[in-house]
């Protein structure tokens with residue numbers, strides 16, 4: 001790969017191999033990307049139900065409530081927008097919590113996804129009907145007032161085309177919100193379970209100890225995990241994509257989002273243990289680590305409130 005697929009700079013370097021795919025980093029725009037990209041056939045078979053982690057029904061309601069608040073904040077919505085016939089699209093909606101939240105807010109809500117198991121789940125649990133289900137990914141001849149795409153752009157082969165499709169389907173005066181993990185963010189450095197136990201461990205499988213160490217310390221390669229995540233975007237690379245789509249700079253806003261307090265912590269892990277006795281015993285054994293981890297979380301949170309570390313993800317808002 002001689003030039004960056006986002007900004008066309010020649011300052012690109014292969015940093016490591018993950019799951020048999022080469023991961024590159026662009027020194028100019030900061031994007032991490034997979035080259036060569038997997039074939040459509042490889043991706044299609046990878047996505048059919050493989051990633052779908054069916055949530056417990058009691059958690060679904062809580063997720064929808066959280067989503068309502070998130071959508072209200074991101075789209076500056078009132079608590080109820082009934083009778084205004086504004087449309088909302090959850091693009092790559094997965095479990096459909098945003099689709100359901102928008103419906104509860106009184107929006108004319110639509111849903112698109114490629115995974116059949118996800119689609120079935122949304123039909124069964126959120127009453128998705130044929131009129132609300134968008135079949136065509138190109139969104140041809142469709143217009144929406146609000147478009148929401150949460151952690152999808154990093155999965156697609158062509159993020160420029162993806163942004164173009166969503167922007168073209170946006171009504172004039174509408175708002176598009178795209179969420180995605182942030183390339184080389186510093187927040188993940190504070191999360192031991194991710195930076196060391198997951199990413200560093202994974203890198204060691206196909207790379208030397210030195211290359212793996214550089215990948216987590218210098219490049220902070222998290223979130224570019226082919227064939228799942230084909231990219232990990234920096235703010236600069238998003239600005240380049242938006243420019244290539246012909247969207248004026250003043251219509252774009254990018255902000256960091258940070259992890260919830262206990263996410264990926266030992267306490268979070270203990271919640272998954274079903275037997276209370278095992279949970280208590282393990283909690284007692286791990287208590288010194290829990291205390292240490294708690295301090296690390298407090299430091300992480302203080303640094304994030306002060307804006308001194310880069311957040312795990314980006315919230316990209318594009319108006320029209």
Ligand SMILES: [Zn+2]
Nearest residue numbers: 004007026029
């Ligand atoms: Zn670049």
